[in-house]
Amino acid sequence: MKKMIITNNDWVLKKYNGKFTVVYIDGTFKDVLLAVRDKLHLGHELLTHPLGSSVKPGETPIKSIMISDEKNKINFSSVYMIENAIITYDKFNKEKLKFLDDKRIEDFKLIDLTVLESALNI
Numbered sequence: 528m529k530k531m532i533i534t535n536n537d538w539v540l541k542k543y544n545g546k547f548t549v550v551y552i553d554g555t556f557k558d559v560l561l562a563v564r565d566k567l568h569l570g571h572e573l574l575t576h577p578l579g580s581s582v583k584p585g586e587t588p589i590k591s592i593m594i595s596d597e598k599n600k601i602n603f604s605s606v607y608m609i610e611n612a613i614i615t616y617d618k619f620n621k622e623k624l625k626f627l628d629d630k631r632i633e634d635f636k637l638i639d640l641t642v643l644e645s646a647l648n649i
Contacts, residue, residue, distance in 0.1 A: 529596035530574060532643070533562050538636045539591045539643060548596050556590045557616055563592050564609045570598035573605040577612035580642045582635070585619030588627065589635040591643045 531548040532539060535558065540551045550566075552558050560577060567573065574593040578584060594605075627635075 528574075530647075531566070531571065531594050531596040532591055533559055533566065533594065534591035534639075534643075535559050536589050536591050536636050536639045538640050542640070556584055556588055557613070559590045559592060560609065560613050560616060563594060564606070564613065566594055567605050567609055568601065570601055571595050571605075572599065572602045573608055575643070575646045577609050578615060579646075580638065582638060583619060584616045585621045586623055587635040587638070588624050588632065589639045591639050593643065593646060 529548070531550065532543060533550045533552060534540060535552045535554055535556070537551070540549050543549050544551075550562065552562050563573070563577060572595040574595060577590075577592050584590075
């Protein structure tokens with residue numbers, strides 16, 4: 528199965544663009560969730576959990592999500608999961624994100640890349 532990665536992590540873009548379809552979102556974690564939701568409504572399927580990892584959505588601005596590159600029938604399980612992820616994201620207090628310095632953001636990029644690579648079994 529061909530894979531697509533939707534991310535706001537430029538490390539993922541640099542490392543996997545050309546190996547997979549990579550959609551880079553110049554935006555927030557929520558922007559990534561919304562972009563994934565839009566793709567799922569077109570018939571793509573989730574391949575990684577939208578909130579997977581031990582880092583809470585209110586504590587990191589970085590997220591990469593893998594979906595199928597091919598479109599089929601709408602997978603309602605995937606749509607349900609992304610809609611719940613958006614609701615969950617909205618419940619978190621994101622005040623901590625205002626105080627992240629560049630070093631911490633780089634740390635979160637590495638964590639996100641590592642989580643993605645564990646899903647890819649790399």
